[in-house]
Amino acid sequence: MMxxxxxxxxxxxxxxxxxxxxxxxxRRPVRQQMEDVVYTLCVSTGTQDIDAALAVARERLSTAWLGEVNDAEAMARSGRSSHRAAG
Known part of the structure; x- marks a missing residue:
């Protein structure tokens, strides 16, 4: 699961x-927040350190929207709309 x-x-x-x-x-206590974010990023990316987690996350983000664009283009070509009509 991604x-x-x-x-x-x-x-x-x-x-x-x-x-x-x-x-x-x-002066704001950021240590616990930082540890929580680092942990969550590592779990979310399947990595064990923050440098690897950031690299994986940025790579996924750089290509993540391509599928949505391609889906929208395919729908447009087939005459379907990705937006529902109001009413």
């Missing part, structure tokens, strides 16, 4: 935010 790209993107963004806060010397 983590949905939206969730994966959120985890990467959260990791980057927590990293910036730590670097900036924030």
């Amino acid at each position: 983590t949905h790209p939206t969730v994966l993107a959120g985890l990467v963004a959260e990791y980057e935010t927590e990293s910036e806060l730590r670097t900036a010397g924030s």
